[in-house]
Amino acid sequence: MAKLxxxxxxxxxxxxxxxxxxxxxxxxLIFVYGMIIWSINVSLTDQNSGRKKEIxxxxxxxYTDLISDDxxxxxxxxxxxxxxxxxxxxxxxxxxxxxxxxKGIKGEGFFRSFYLYPMAISFIAMGTVFNWLLNSARDGxxxxxxxxxxxIGLGFLQNDWYVSERGAMYAMALPAIWQMxxxxxxxxxxxxxxxxxxxxxxxxVDGASESQIYRYVLFPQxxxxxxxxxxxxxxxxxxxxxxxxxxxGKSYVTQVVAVYMWESTFDARNYAKGTAIAIVLLVLIAIVxxxxxxxxxxxxAYR
Amino acid sequence: MSKDLVDLxxxxxxxxxxxxxxNGKERFWLIFRYVSLTFIWFLxxxxxxxxxxxxxxxxxxxxxxxxxxxPERLDFSAWSVAWSxxxxxxxxxxxxxxxTLIFVIQSSIISAVIGSINGYVxxxxxxxxxxLIFTLFLxxxxxxYQAIMIPxxxxxTEVGINKSIYxxxxxxxxxxxxxxxxxxxxxxxxxxxxxxxxxxxxxxxMIRIYRSIILPLSIPAFVVVLIWQFTSAWxxxxxxxxxxxxxxxxxxxxxxxxxxxxxxxxVYYGVNMTASLIVSLPTxxxxxxxxxxxxxxxxxxxxxx
Numbered sequence: 001m002a003k004l005x006x007x008x009x010x011x012x013x014x015x016x017x018x019x020x021x022x023x024x025x026x027x028x029l030i031f032v033y034g035m036i037i038w039s040i041n042v043s044l045t046d047q048n049s050g051r052k053k054e055i056x057x058x059x060x061x062x063y064t065d066l067i068s069d070d071x072x073x074x075x076x077x078x079x080x081x082x083x084x085x086x087x088x089x090x091x092x093x094x095x096x097x098x099x100x101x102x103k104g105i106k107g108e109g110f111f112r113s114f115y116l117y118p119m120a121i122s123f124i125a126m127g128t129v130f131n132w133l134l135n136s137a138r139d140g141x142x143x144x145x146x147x148x149x150x151x152i153g154l155g156f157l158q159n160d161w162y163v164s165e166r167g168a169m170y171a172m173a174l175p176a177i178w179q180m181x182x183x184x185x186x187x188x189x190x191x192x193x194x195x196x197x198x199x200x201x202x203x204x205v206d207g208a209s210e211s212q213i214y215r216y217v218l219f220p221q222x223x224x225x226x227x228x229x230x231x232x233x234x235x236x237x238x239x240x241x242x243x244x245x246x247x248x249g250k251s252y253v254t255q256v257v258a259v260y261m262w263e264s265t266f267d268a269r270n271y272a273k274g275t276a277i278a279i280v281l282l283v284l285i286a287i288v289x290x291x292x293x294x295x296x297x298x299x300x301a302y303r
Numbered sequence: 304m305s306k307d308l309v310d311l312x313x314x315x316x317x318x319x320x321x322x323x324x325x326n327g328k329e330r331f332w333l334i335f336r337y338v339s340l341t342f343i344w345f346l347x348x349x350x351x352x353x354x355x356x357x358x359x360x361x362x363x364x365x366x367x368x369x370x371x372x373x374p375e376r377l378d379f380s381a382w383s384v385a386w387s388x389x390x391x392x393x394x395x396x397x398x399x400x401x402x403t404l405i406f407v408i409q410s411s412i413i414s415a416v417i418g419s420i421n422g423y424v425x426x427x428x429x430x431x432x433x434x435l436i437f438t439l440f441l442x443x444x445x446x447x448y449q450a451i452m453i454p455x456x457x458x459x460t461e462v463g464i465n466k467s468i469y470x471x472x473x474x475x476x477x478x479x480x481x482x483x484x485x486x487x488x489x490x491x492x493x494x495x496x497x498x499x500x501x502x503x504x505x506x507x508x509m510i511r512i513y514r515s516i517i518l519p520l521s522i523p524a525f526v527v528v529l530i531w532q533f534t535s536a537w538x539x540x541x542x543x544x545x546x547x548x549x550x551x552x553x554x555x556x557x558x559x560x561x562x563x564x565x566x567x568x569x570v571y572y573g574v575n576m577t578a579s580l581i582v583s584l585p586t587x588x589x590x591x592x593x594x595x596x597x598x599x600x601x602x603x604x605x606x607x608x
Contacts (some may be wrong), residue, residue, distance in 0.1 A: 015430070016509050017424040017428030018424075018433075020420055020421075020423075020428075020509075021421050021424045021425070021436075024421050024440075024480050027477055027480065028440055028443055028480055028481070031451065031455070031478070032442070032451065032478075033439075035450075035454040036446070036450055038451075038454040039450055039451060039453060039454055042454070096339075096343075097340075100336050100339055100340050100343075105333075107340075109313075111340050111343075111344060114347055114348060115344075115347055117347075117351075117590055119590075119597075120534060120583075120586045120587055120590035121538070121583045121586060121587065122537070122539075122540065122556060122559075122582070122583065123538075123540070124556045124559045124560050124579075124582075125538075125559050125579040125580075125582045125583045126350060126583075127560075127579075128354075128559070128572075128576060128578075128579040129350045129354050129576065129579065130350065132353075132367060132370070132572055132575075132576075133367075133370060135367055137367075142368075143366070143367030143368040143369075143370055144367050144370050147367075147370075148371060175350075178346070178347065181347075182347075183601065186312055186598060186601070186602060187602070187605060189311075190309075190311045190312050190602070193311040194311055228606075232604065232605050235445050238447070241540070241541060242540040242541065242556075245540070245560065246540075246560065258447065258449060261449050262449075262544070262545075265452075265453065266545075271453055274453060275450075275453050277449070278449035278450040278452065278453070279450060281447045281450065282446060285446065285447055286442075289442070289445040290442070292606075293438055293441055293442060293445075294438075296438075296441075296606050297434065297438045
């Protein structure tokens with residue numbers, strides 16, 4: 001159908017379409033792809049703040065330096081810890097929310113609206129609250145979350161939160177889970193409701209129990225949704241920046257790749273190193289996102 | 304495409320047979336669901352609750368030990384301090400709020416117009432290679448902006464628009480092209496081809512079809528894109544901090560950060576909470592009144608429907 005109509009276009013109109021998007025194409029070409037290449041170019045030099053100094057190409061030195069840079073590997077390790085806890089936590093929380101809501105329940109709209117509001121607020125703003133509530137003082141001096149845990153008889157869960165090296169990144173994942181669970185809820189809720197009711201009914205008529213219906217009929221239908229959720233959470237997680245800065249600034253314990261990039265660029269004024277870190281981040285994200293885009297592109301072609 | 308994701312989510316849905324009385328097991332599960340939903344509700348609401356109540360305790364009577372307690376008496380002094388500053392607390396957000404509002408509105412409108420035109424072409428006037436170009440656009444949506452930041456700062460400095468709001472308008476418009484194009488394209492894809500078939504002759508009619516058929520149908524998509532761009536530009540911190548060198552007067556995000564990191568030794572948590580709350584209000588209000596459209600923008604980021 002779509003094919004037929006395109007064939008009917010005259011050459012002029014097809015070029016007409018191109019004509020109108022050309023400004024955007026050029027803009028994206030320059031400001032996305034061109035600037036990535038420019039960044040790669042900077043990352044191969046020894047450029048830092050002083051403009052007068054002549055700039056030399058040093059090959060991959062900035063990248064190999066990163067491998068032996070303890071601060072970078074520390075930041076990367078932190079990012080991995082954060083990503084694992086954030087993805088698992090958000091996935092499980094969001095999925096449970098969707099399970100609780102998917103059958104339809106009185107007051108669903110009320111719960112749903114509240115579950116989604118964190119997505120509308122910036123992390124810099126929420127950082128104030130989390131920075132304060134996740135205070136590390138315990139027992140007698142405790143306040144915030146630690147005090148609340150004591151009050152409800154879960155005092156043993158009291159924690160240093162983002163202060164000590166051991167659990168800092170896991171503590172950082174909590175606010176991120178708080179913010180993103182609603183997103184996962186929305187995607188899974190749409191997934192559940194995209195499954196025709198007949199499938200449930202048919203399984204019920206065949207004598208399947210409720211749990212069997214979920215296990216064998218509904219869950220397998222949600223695999224594409226799961227893939228989407230993983231990709232979206234994965235790329236958000238790898239870019240995490242505002243959240244960390246908002247809660248704990250540039251502190252070493254909670255430094256991740258994006259924060260270290262900022263520090264190297266703005267505090268150390270080492271542009272070459274900063275771009276090298278940024279390109280590493282880009283590659284990590286591309287590994288996750290590019291296959292997804294290709295898969296998506298193929299699906300679009302069938303539509 | 305019949306139903307999009309948001310319709311699916313918000314459609315009243317009840318697979319239970321309502322007429323039938325619940326048996327014991329079903330009643331147990333219903334209660335279990337309500338208890339769990341309420342528990343999660345408390346966790347989700349807690350941070351904003353803490354923000355609100357502690358903003359009403361005045362400037363100096365805010366202690367972590369009482370973080371969850373309601374104020375004994377309402378004291379709005381933290382609001383006026385956060386809004387306009389005082390001698391011992393020199394930062395104010397009223398100024399940066401106005402500036403942010405201006406650049407955010409500007410960039411949202413420009414983004415929506417560009418997105419609409421692009422989406423129209425990518426959905427209805429496909430040319431050879433347009434799908435590939437569109438996919439290349441989408442990649443721009445996922446990149447970490449750090450990867451383009453240093454050249455961008457360089458260009459902005461050369462042109463001389465760094466440290467002004469125009470650099471932020473510029474950045475949000477350019478890097479908003481992918482998502483805005485995507486939202487409009489998905490929206491226009493759903494408009495039946497038959498509707499525009501008759502007029503398809505040449506370039507002139509391409510513009511006419513846009514003006515007389517497509518544009519009048521586009522209002523929902525415009526709302527989605529405007530809200531999306533408004534929220535993301537308002538909440539943006541990355542561009543603000545890099546492109547304006549962290550100048551706290553330019554963007555609310557950087558101002559809010561300045562409150563948190565604080566320039567003085569004394570940290571006034573009440574004022575911090577209030578500042579954060581004020582900064583969050585515009586996007587929260589948009590969410591409260593136009594949540595459906597916000598959700599639609601949010602979900603289009605997943606590239607589905």
